[in-house]
Amino acid sequence: MSDEPTITTIARRAGVSIASVSRVLNGLPTRAETERRVMSVARELGYVPNSAARSLKSRRSNQIGFAMADIGNPVYLAMVREIQPMLKAAGYRLVLHSTNADAADEIDVLRGLGERYIDGLIMIPLRVTDGHLEMFAAARAPIVVIGSVPEGTPVDNVRVDSRAGVRLVVQHLHGLGRRRIGFVNGPLDTVPGAARSAAYAEALETLGLPYDRNLVEVGDFYRADGARAAARLLERVPDLDALLCANDLIALGALDVLRRAGRRVPEDVAVAGMDDTDLATIAWPPLTSVSLGSAERGRAAAELLLDRLDRDGRAPRTVTVEPRLVTRASTMGEETP
Amino acid sequence: MSDEPTITTIARRAGVSIASVSRVLNGLPTRAETERRVMSVARELGYVPNSAARSLKSRRSNQIGFAMADIGNPVYLAMVREIQPMLKAAGYRLVLHSTNADAADEIDVLRGLGERYIDGLIMIPLRVTDGHLEMFAAARAPIVVIGSVPEGTPVDNVRVDSRAGVRLVVQHLHGLGRRRIGFVNGPLDTVPGAARSAAYAEALETLGLPYDRNLVEVGDFYRADGARAAARLLERVPDLDALLCANDLIALGALDVLRRAGRRVPEDVAVAGMDDTDLATIAWPPLTSVSLGSAERGRAAAELLLDRLDRDGRAPRTVTVEPRLVTRASTMGEETP
Structure with a gap:
């Protein structure tokens, strides 16, 4: 992971939840002690909120999508069990898409990013088609892909060996x-x-x-x-x-x-x-x-997405999880x- | 079920899919023989499309929500397996909400109906609170509840004994x-x-x-x-x-x-x-x-919702499924x- 400070790094350093950091940075009521610690860590790390991301947030849906092949496969359930509470703590509702690994359906969901019914998307495509890659390149909202993508694809990425x-x-x-x-x-x-x-x-x-x-x-x-x-x-x-x-x-x-x-x-x-x-x-x-590592992959994906929602503009990142x-x-x- | 003709009854009578009926009635390209049969059945049954519903459709999202307590419980999976293809055939994408039976979360989803990111909602609440009932009464888009609701609640309803x-x-x-x-x-x-x-x-x-x-x-x-x-x-x-x-x-x-x-x-x-x-x-x-009867309940809910999207204004309907x-x-x- 990069060293640039984000709400996740601030939360970790200050020992408070991501939701608390988000509340403090958005000027919402928070316990005085929490506010003091968050502001002190934010200053110490040189955190500068991204104003473009902020203006985007003003028309945000507060929803994040998770697109997977089959809600009947509990491997995705294990991811949802990690992703949903992390997003909820940061003020987002998770909406799920079960695509039956249909590329057209998945590209439709990616198109939904442009329609602003979701502010970001975590996706685990079984096939990465040219259509996917075009939508990844054109997307105006953050995407995290769980699974392999070609070198240079402009999305954050979580892999497993x-x-x-x-x-x-x-x-x-x-x-x-x-x-x-x-x-x-x-x-x-x-x-x-x-x-x-x-x-x-x-x-x-x-x-x-x-x-x-x-x-x-x-x-x-x-x-x-x-x-x-x-x-x-x-x-x-x-x-x-x-x-x-x-x-x-x-x-x-x-x-x-x-x-x-x-x-x-x-x-x-x-x-x-x-x-x-x-x-x-x-x-x-x-x-x-x-x-x-389905739980770890879910957690890593949620963390990458929350960081990206918080501060856009950095290079895509990849997290790799080890099997056991x-x-x-x-x-x-x-x-x- | 009522005798008023809907796209479901037309599809059944004409022996074609709901999607085909929808295409014919919306003037989209269809095989000549299909068009002939659909129009003939529609005339025979005295079908009159609801113009208010049509104008609403022009700003539709083409998404339908399904809100359940826990995607880890395969009883909901059995419902999704029926609901999703029926909606897809009619041109809608299904989005899933796993609410952990949290009433506040469910009411949030109901509020989403007003924000027009979904055109309709199938919901299976474990608890029906006053908050739910207020949202049911205020909703400007169709809702089908799987489960019991108090007498007189203005939603279509699928029950099991x-x-x-x-x-x-x-x-x-x-x-x-x-x-x-x-x-x-x-x-x-x-x-x-x-x-x-x-x-x-x-x-x-x-x-x-x-x-x-x-x-x-x-x-x-x-x-x-x-x-x-x-x-x-x-x-x-x-x-x-x-x-x-x-x-x-x-x-x-x-x-x-x-x-x-x-x-x-x-x-x-x-x-x-x-x-x-x-x-x-x-x-x-x-x-x-x-x-x-989870599969039957899913099918009945999708049918009620598609009928309601097609023609609003009739009295709420209840379908009851028998256990086995x-x-x-x-x-x-x-x-x-």
Whole structure:
């Protein structure tokens, strides 16, 4: 993060909430002690409010958009749980768009930025099309993208090293002695699908395992698609001994299929998901999953957006979050009956 | 439903989509055969477009809001899955508000109707306060409420007979020979909490079972609250043999607690949820649950709203949906290992 002072840095330094800083800087009633501390830190850091941003704020909607592919995927829920209270504390209401990863829908939402029904947008597109890039370049309100964007795209950006995540889980399965590690991925023309595909091949190579295209199936990032893809994979390779799924919803579908096929998890087939959502602890057996830091990504995105709303004009910033493997009974076996 | 013709009735009669009817009536390019059928049905039914509604449409946002308590509860997801494509076909984008059942937040969203960032609102408030009622009366754009509202409230309304739902599941548990049927409810000052509380007492009375206040616990409509409430109940009544939970999230929490306490489900304790969400089939054992027709309620709400956007001025309408018991292994035992 940059060193230029913002309401977030002032809040952190003064030990008060972002909402308190915002109230003091906007001349609203605040406790005297809070006001004193905020003004002292603001002076100390040389904070100068951006007057262009201020005049914009006078016609602001006090709403921020969050556009995601599917409100049925709890990975986005984990982000909302972080983003919403941060924005609320700063005086903004969050409005949600579930776009079904439809690029036209997402571009429509971006157009909404121009219509001023939202003052800023956090977006997590599965595909970044030319249409997205044009709207990013033309936008007159702040945008934060969660996910990868091409170098030089003029938006703030939060990334996760999903390749490292795939590597962690493949190494884990290999370490358990599994050698026929199947992979059910989402669409290859999506940013996460492409990244996971490359990472799976890379991880096998690192471990000295051959890449067998029979072991790979592609569906979509939903439970029913995951089930269908897992069924095709199981029919083709009946003796697979591990299954990596590109998200937790796909893994739920795979668990359904394995149960119906009479395969024990993890004794016959170890199963792992990605995203480490709430579903991982609801599933039976509980699901090993790679956390891609959804809560951290949500927090980072909200922070970048609030800073940008507060002071525009700086260069775009990127925050990167590290993955973390969370092992449960679907690969380890201890908790299975 | 009323007999006055609307774009929905025309679409149904002409066997074409609502979007097609809308295109024809707005003079947009359409296949000749579609145009002919739509115009013929419209004339036959005596359809007269509402000109006041039309002039309003010229400054419309093409957005519809859906305000619910918690996007983490899949009961709302099931509604969104129905509402969104229906609105999209009619040319509207859906924006979602997750209000955490905060009345002030909900009233803020209602105020948004006046600011014209949405052309209509579907809302499912857990508490209907005087503030809500004032905004309903003052609103200059259509509102559909899913849930109960006081007699005479000027909004279209979709209800479910949740009392009948509670009766169905209590009778089911009683029929399985269970006699100490605990109940974990949500807050009693919410519309669903109050209705379920009355229905539980009523159902016991009908079956000749005594009402034992020790068997009732109140938490909130979330998984963690459900777990805490179930733990309190289990500690107070260690020999309870069934547990009715006021929604599926509470039931998930209860399953966690029973598993940790070494109680077998359903052998020791039969567990049932309400709402019959996707979680019921993800849970282990799969959860018996009362469907309160979330998909049907979503569809009915979208239909009422589209009709109202098309032709304002008629009297408020109410649609009622019937509950249905869906039995699974958490009460029946067949699928449990």
